[in-house]
Amino acid sequence: MTLDEKLAAVRDDLAERDGVLVAFSGGVDSAVVATLARDALGDDAVACTARSETLPEAELDDAKRVASEIGIRHELVEFSELDNPAFVENDGERCYHCRTMRLGKMYEAAQSLGIDTVCDGTNASDPGEGHRPGLRAVEELEVFSPLLAHDITKDEVREIADRYDLSVADKPSMACLSSRIPTGLEVTEEKLSRVEKAERVLRTWGFSQFRVRDHDGLARIEVAEEELDDALDPEFVRAAREHLKDVGFDHVTLDLHGYQTGSVSPANEAYDEEPVVADVFAEDYPMRE
Structure with a gap:
């Protein structure tokens, strides 16, 4: 048809x-x-x-x-x-x-x-x-x-x-906030709230496809592969580090695999190995010129 x-x-x-x-x-x-x-x-x-x-x-x-x-x-x-x-x-x-x-x-x-x-x-x-x-x-x-x-x-x-000229024609998929919490870790209102607040800063900086995964206080940021360079921008690194720690995360990391659908769900086939995570948001991380 x-x-x-x-x-x-x-x-x-x-x-x-x-x-x-x-x-x-x-x-x-x-x-x-x-x-x-x-x-x-x-x-x-x-x-x-x-x-x-x-x-x-x-x-x-x-x-x-x-x-x-x-x-x-x-x-x-x-x-x-x-x-x-x-x-x-x-x-x-x-x-x-x-x-x-x-x-x-x-x-x-x-x-x-x-x-x-x-x-x-x-x-x-x-x-x-x-x-x-x-x-x-x-x-x-x-x-x-x-x-x-x-x-x-x-x-x-x-x-x-x-x-139909709908404004959401190109809108990326956006699963509910609980999808940011790895399977097996309890879902709480505190975690949902800090994920929502954390993702607000990525939206403000213009990222289109992203997730902030909450590994019990460690924030793992995923962005689309084509946006990884933007995630390494020193100004964004500083803003994200400060904002995410303010909302309750102990550590902030960037997943070098980039955005992957369902990366914390069971039976996930997106990874053949553990996510490649760099703590680019650490205080002593060397900033690019």
């Missing part, structure tokens, strides 16, 4: 429903689903964002802005993953526990609005991207994934976003 044919099939599929609630993060996948739902159902399509400790404020602000850009009704619900001991334990199923709770809140919101269908932004590329226990929650809760159902890949999602 051509992309135009896939889009027509998605719209027709959505239009057959009395209404849909889209689990809406404000990323490109959920933004495309919300846009197509708005096209197909008008005011009977609703976007819903779940606010919790694992959602950065900057991402919540983005979700509000993008929903307004699309012109879709936007609802907020609140919950805390930290209320679930299985989530806090941070085993290999953390994303399953999180997604189950988050989507459960979506169904509660949908029920209160008289909506039967909850949609999400899972696309046809997602099932092949390594350890994704959250996808099992999507299946178990019978969430409708229109992009997956109609074989729309991540590249096609971005093409659709371009067609």
